[in-house]
Amino acid sequence: MSGAAWEALAAGLAGDDPVRIVGSGTKVAWCGAVAGREVRVGLSGIVEFEPDDQYVEAWAGTPLSELQAECAAKGLALPLPDRGRWGEALSGYPGTVGGLVAMNLPHALAEQCGGPRDWILRVEILTAEGRLVRAGCKAVKNVAGYDVPKLMVGSRGALGVLLKVGFRLWPTRAMPEPDASVVSDRPANWVQRTLRTDFDRACEAAAGRLVATDRASSTLWACLEFGESLPRFPGDWVLSPRHQEPPEDPVANAVRRLKRAADPTGRLNPGVFGWI
Numbered sequence: 001m002s003g004a005a006w007e008a009l010a011a012g013l014a015g016d017d018p019v020r021i022v023g024s025g026t027k028v029a030w031c032g033a034v035a036g037r038e039v040r041v042g043l044s045g046i047v048e049f050e051p052d053d054q055y056v057e058a059w060a061g062t063p064l065s066e067l068q069a070e071c072a073a074k075g076l077a078l079p080l081p082d083r084g085r086w087g088e089a090l091s092g093y094p095g096t097v098g099g100l101v102a103m104n105l106p107h108a109l110a111e112q113c114g115g116p117r118d119w120i121l122r123v124e125i126l127t128a129e130g131r132l133v134r135a136g137c138k139a140v141k142n143v144a145g146y147d148v149p150k151l152m153v154g155s156r157g158a159l160g161v162l163l164k165v166g167f168r169l170w171p172t173r174a175m176p177e178p179d180a181s182v183v184s185d186r187p188a189n190w191v192q193r194t195l196r197t198d199f200d201r202a203c204e205a206a207a208g209r210l211v212a213t214d215r216a217s218s219t220l221w222a223c224l225e226f227g228e229s230l231p232r233f234p235g236d237w238v239l240s241p242r243h244q245e246p247p248e249d250p251v252a253n254a255v256r257r258l259k260r261a262a263d264p265t266g267r268l269n270p271g272v273f274g275w276i
């Protein structure tokens with residue numbers, strides 16, 4: 001990471017006006033309309049790589065492809081679907097380390113290997129008020145008090161700016177085969193997870209619009225035309241650039257309280273969830 005990248009980020013975040021945090025921009029369309037000045041994270045590079053401990057720590061703007069390539073040289077990886085096999089339909093390459101954590105989207109190995117919530121160990125964050133927060137450590141069972149690293153998973157840049165992230169890695173030889181099946185190589189713009197009992201009906205309803213299905217996690221990915229949506233089922237959830245719905249209370253209330261505590265003036269990514 002160069003000093004210039006750090007200075008550019010610090011200058012971008014200075015002030016108290018609303019800012020829009022961007023990693024590489026692949027998933028910005030999946031979020032609500034965000035007001036504010038664009039600030040690119042831009043900090044890139046591996047900070048620490050300890051293959052014997054299966055641990056890697058990188059600046060949040062590091063391209064995931066770069067992190068994976070570096071780790072693969074030592075037989076390690078974040079257990080994400082392989083591009084050679086899965087193409088771009090599900091993953092929206094290239095993406096950054098910070099974007100992966102901040103979005104926490106479903107992926108095709110999630111049932112077998114978990115997601116960023118299971119891999120993240122350590123974070124360094126800059127708050128809206130310019131405070132540097134370090135949390136977590138390299139050991140997996142380490143948490144006393146609030147688990148700040150996990151709090152950042154799925155936070156969409158609304159609670160703080162991820163500067164560095166440390167992950168537990170998987171040995172590539174232990175990576176399972178995905179259960180999911182890819183139906184088309186079109187980019188997905190609709191992710192739906194249903195109860196197991198509704199999964200077949202949801203897939204039937206998606207029919208020719210299916211991109212991939214994962215029975216293990218009852219998840220389907222589809223590619224819809226503008227203005228289209230798929231039938232919904234009780235208790236399911238949907239993630240889509242065209243679909244922003246609040247979770248039910250008390251979850252929504254807890255998220256709003258968290259947002260007020262972490263970002264009292266609401267300057268980080270205002271509108272990113274569409275309902276906060």
Ligand SMILES: Cc1cc2nc3c(=O)[nH]c(=O)nc-3n(C[C@H](O)[C@H](O)[C@H](O)COP(=O)(O)OP(=O)(O)OC[C@H]3O[C@@H](n4cnc5c(N)ncnc54)[C@H](O)[C@@H]3O)c2cc1C
Pocket residue numbers: 020021022023024025026027028029031041060061064065068080081082083090091092093094095096097098099100102103104105106107108156157158160161162163269272
């Ligand atoms: C091999 C591989 C497989 C992958 N598989 C999948 C998959 O199956 N499914 C999937 O969904 N993704 C997958 N990804 C990850 C995906 O491509 C992107 O990395 C990620 O979803 C978005 O990254 P981005 O930098 O483009 O985020 P952006 O589009 O720039 O940002 C998305 C959101 O995150 C916030 N954000 C970005 N950076 C930060 C930061 N540093 N601090 C705080 N907030 C931030 C933004 O404000 C915004 O709200 C895969 C990546 C690889 C390399």
